[in-house]
Structures are given as structure tokens and as C-alpha cells.
Amino acid sequence: MGVSELAWWLGLLLGAIPLLVQTIWYWNDVRSLVSLKLRSACGNNVKQGGGKLPPGHMGLPFLGETLGFLWYCKILRRPDDFIHSKRKRYGEGVGMYRTHLYGSPTILTCSPASNKFVLKSAEDFRIGWPAPELVGFSSLINAEGKQHARLKSFVVKAINQPQALRRIAHTVQPRVVSALHSWAEKGTINAVLETKKVTFENICKLFVSMDPSPVTDAIDQWFEGLVKGFRAYPINFPGSAAHHALKCRRKLTAVFREELEKRKGRKNEIHENSDLMDGLMQIKDEEGKQLTDDEVVDNIVSLVVGGYQSTALASMWALYHTSKSPEVLHKLREENMMISKEKKGEFITLDDISQMKYTAKVVEETIRLANISPTLFRVANRDVEYGGYRIPKDWQVVVWIRSLHTDPMNFDNPLSFNPDRWDQPAKPGTFQVFGWGHRICAGNMLARMQLTIILHHLALGYKWELLDPDAKMTHLPHQRPVDGAAMAFSVL
Ligand code: HEM
Structure with missing residues (x-):
């Protein structure tokens, strides 16, 4: 193999490998963006005009960010850091991020207002879990x-x-x-x-x-x-x-x-x-x-x-x-x-x-710190707009209520057990242990x-x-x- 041929192969490798890694890393983002663009082009627009997805990363093909989520929960044993890492990277914004969990494109909500927005709207969001045949069709x-x-x-x-x-x-x-x-x-x-x-x-x-x-x-x-x-x-x-x-x-x-x-x-x-x-x-x-x-x-x-x-x-x-x-x-x-x-x-x-x-x-x-239902699940019935972002139809919505109860902005020294904090009521919308709406x-x-x-x-x-x-x-x-x-x- 001549020098020029070697250089050609080397160039290809150095260019192609990072490109391949990037493609895999952003696979779900690209796929979702393309399919949403196609839907918009076919006239399936958002209810009130908001078009872009919330900030976030949807990760690897099929797996999405599931491994990262499991890493925070099972290995680090700090589930809140899954949300903190997003806040750090993409900013507070409207308390909403895109991700991909358990095989589904997902919108995460984690602020009092964005959680309430999802939980109070029966028309826009349906129950996403558990399966009706298990819980009972007339339940x-x-x-x-x-x-x-x-x-x-x-x-x-x-x-x-x-x-x-x-x-x-x-x-x-x-x-x-x-x-x-x-x-x-x-x-x-x-x-x-x-x-x-x-x-x-x-x-x-x-x-x-x-x-x-x-x-x-x-x-x-x-x-x-x-x-x-x-x-x-x-x-x-x-x-x-x-x-x-x-x-x-x-x-x-x-x-x-x-x-x-x-x-x-x-x-x-x-x-x-x-x-x-x-x-x-x-x-x-x-x-x-x-x-x-x-x-x-x-x-x-x-x-x-x-x-x-x-x-x-x-x-x-x-x-x-x-x-x-x-x-x-x-x-x-x-x-x-x-x-x-x-x-x-x-x-x-x-x-x-x-x-x-x-x-x-x-x-x-006790109930605040127990966080017995850390997340609630919904599915968007149609394209919905919130804070200028789009929650696409049929996407899973994970309402991360846990993070409200462990956020120092909402509760002083949130991980300490302090019943006297209840001398004052919680700030509006920050206590969603029993859900909302x-x-x-x-x-x-x-x-x-x-x-x-x-x-x-x-x-x-x-x-x-x-x-x-x-x-x-x-x-x-x-x-x-x-x-x-x-x-x-x-x-x-
Ligand atoms: C500390 C204990 C409890 C916690 C933290 C808790 C938490 C929750 C939460 C967060 C929801 C909302 C689910 C959603 O929006 O998807 C919910 C719904 C529900 N809970 Fe509880 N729960 C508790 C105890 C109970 C008890 C004792 C019962 C009954 C024996 C009960 C029966 C239900 C039912 C039937 C629903 C569904 C309500 C609906 O779909 O309208 N829960 N619970």
C-alpha cells in the first residue's frame, strides 16, 4: 500500500469513526426530529403553534437514556442527580426536558408548574401506566x-x-x-x-x-x-x-x-x-x-x-x-x-x-421524604404546546414529582427529617406526593x-x-x- 493510499484510509477512518459515534449518540434525537418535521410538513401542527422540542438528549438507538437513568438510580443511588444533570446542562428553562426511556421517546417534567400542566389536563394527556389488562378495564x-x-x-x-x-x-x-x-x-x-x-x-x-x-x-x-x-x-x-x-x-x-x-x-x-x-x-x-x-x-x-x-x-x-x-x-x-x-x-x-x-x-x-410515587406516567393525546415547546402526540410524559420534594428551593435542607417545617404550608405547587388534579x-x-x-x-x-x-x-x-x-x- 502506497503512502497516499494509507493517508486516504487513515483520513477516512479518522473522519468516519467520530461521525459514526456521533450518529449513534444522537440517533434518537435525529430520528425524532426528522419524523416530527415530516408530520408537520403533512399539516399535523401543534395546537397553539409551538414547534421545537424541549432541550435534552435522547441517546442511543432503542436504549435512549435508560442506562444513564439506571446508573443514577442503581449504581450511584442518587436518582435526583438524573434531573440535576439535565438542569446543569440545559438550564432550568420551563422545567421540561426531552429524553428516551424504556424504549419510548419521552418528555420529562420536573417543576411545580410543568407538572401541574400535565397532571391537570385530562383532555391532552391520558394515563400511560400500568397496562389496562392488569389493572382492569373498568378500574x-x-x-x-x-x-x-x-x-x-x-x-x-x-x-x-x-x-x-x-x-x-x-x-x-x-x-x-x-x-x-x-x-x-x-x-x-x-x-x-x-x-x-x-x-x-x-x-x-x-x-x-x-x-x-x-x-x-x-x-x-x-x-x-x-x-x-x-x-x-x-x-x-x-x-x-x-x-x-x-x-x-x-x-x-x-x-x-x-x-x-x-x-x-x-x-x-x-x-x-x-x-x-x-x-x-x-x-x-x-x-x-x-x-x-x-x-x-x-x-x-x-x-x-x-x-x-x-x-x-x-x-x-x-x-x-x-x-x-x-x-x-x-x-x-x-x-x-x-x-x-x-x-x-x-x-x-x-x-x-x-x-x-x-x-x-x-x-x-414522612410522606414527603418517602417519595413513594417518585414519577407519574402519561401519554400525550395530541401535540401539545407548553412554554414555547412541543410535547408530541403519543410521546410518553414522565412527571418527576420526586424532585419537587428534594429541591432546596422548595424545602430548606430538603433531605433532613423536620416535621416542624410544616408549621408553614409548603410553597404552592411544591408538594405533589399524592399527585395533582x-x-x-x-x-x-x-x-x-x-x-x-x-x-x-x-x-x-x-x-x-x-x-x-x-x-x-x-x-x-x-x-x-x-x-x-x-x-x-x-x-x-
Ligand atoms: C402514602 C401513601 C400513598 C401515596 C404516596 C399515594 C400516591 C398516589 C399518587 C401520586 C397518585 C396519582 C397517580 C397518577 O396521577 O398517576 C395516586 C392515585 C391513586 N391512589 Fe394513592 N397513594 C397512597 C395511598 C393510597 C391508598 C391508601 C389508596 C387506597 C386504598 C390509594 C388509592 C389510589 C387510587 C385508586 C389512585 C388512582 C386515582 C385516580 O386515578 O383517580 N392510594 N396515589
């Missing part, structure tokens, strides 16, 4: 428009309004008391597992009046399989998580359907107040219409999905943070012991709970009440100490200590 989580409003009013009335909460406060306390007693007998507990167990027992009692038995153990297993399917790739073949989740879903439907049929047989005994299933079977809307059988079953399943892990994790975080904050625990004990003296051994009621001002601040601070959590008051109840009984009679206060955190699928918040637990 509140899956319903849109009028049907959603109708189901929500049924569900909220059955679990989240004072009349229901009064009854629930009474029903859940015996199980909480006996669980704490059993923890003290064990001496050492894995708080993640134990809070899950007591939450599930209470859910079975509240929703379908079932006491712990091999049937409820099986139901628990099926729920676990179902929830795993929410996060799995939707490939349905024997052995896959999605396949198993569908099987679990069918079994859950069958067991709740059987329960429902049994109740129909004893129609006269059913009354609105006995448990959630009876409540849902009886409630009527303004036109006197009742829920169908599918709606009752799908919404029982959805409410377990919504309320089980979330309440269990929040209870675990209440134990975790109070064990690390002796001063908080001291004030908590003072307030709860005072209430208890007046009760003379009786369970607390919803009215007592409304008097427990300090405990309410501990609950709020028409899809705001249907069980937010129930969750707060259950946390208050467990804190009350803990503060009255027990002490607890983390075995490893510096245990590492895992963030996927949920934030929790890797050792399951192992702790020594005993009577006071």
Missing part, C-alpha cells in the same frame, strides 16, 4: 372522562371521606396493636416485611372482611405477581413476568368474583358500611345507578394496588425516621400519651386524630389516617432502633433501605 385507574369521575366519586366515598374513615379507624386498630405486640416478642424485625404484613391483613379485613388464612396468603402472592408485571416488558410468553402477572390477575378476579357472588346470595344482610366490597355493591350515583360486577371487582383490585405497598412503605419510613430523630419521637410520645390518658384505654377515633397536630406534621414529613390519590386521607394510627400505638408503648442506621438505599422499584430497615424492637 378507576384506567378509566377516563365521565366514567373516571363517576368511579372516583364511588371510591372516594367508600374509603376517603369522614364517614368511611370513622369506621376504618375502628377496624384497623386491633391488627395494628397485635402486630406491634408480636414485633416486640420477636425482638428484631425487618420493618419492610412486617409493615407489609400488617397493612395487608388490614386491607383484607377492610376490603373483603377476610381474616388471615391460606386464601389471603395466596391473594398476597398473586398481588405480588401482578405488581411485578406492571414493571416488566409487556411480552406475554410462558415464563415471562408479564405472563405470570396476567395469570395472577385472572386468579384475583376469580377469587373476588366468587366472593361477590356469595354476597349477592345474601342480599338482605349487605349494608353499605360493612366492608369496601359491600360498600361498592350498594352505593348509587345521583341517577340511582349502581356499579356493575366488573366495576366492583376491578376497583377492589385497583384499590389494593393503590393502597397496599404505598401504606406499608410509608409506615416503614415513619419507623425509620422517628428512630433516627429522638427529639421528634419525644414530642410524638408527649402528644400521643396525652391523648391516650383522655381515652382511658379506648382506641383513638377520627376526631382524636384531628386533634393530633404534631403527629400530623410527622405524617406529612383529577387523578389525585383516592386514598390520601386514608393513608394519612393509617400512618397516624400506627405512630400513635408505637409512641405509646414501644421503642425501636435501626440495626444499621447508615444502611444503603435502593431506589428501584421503590426507595427503601437495602437491609429492609432491620431494627431492634421492644416494649417501652
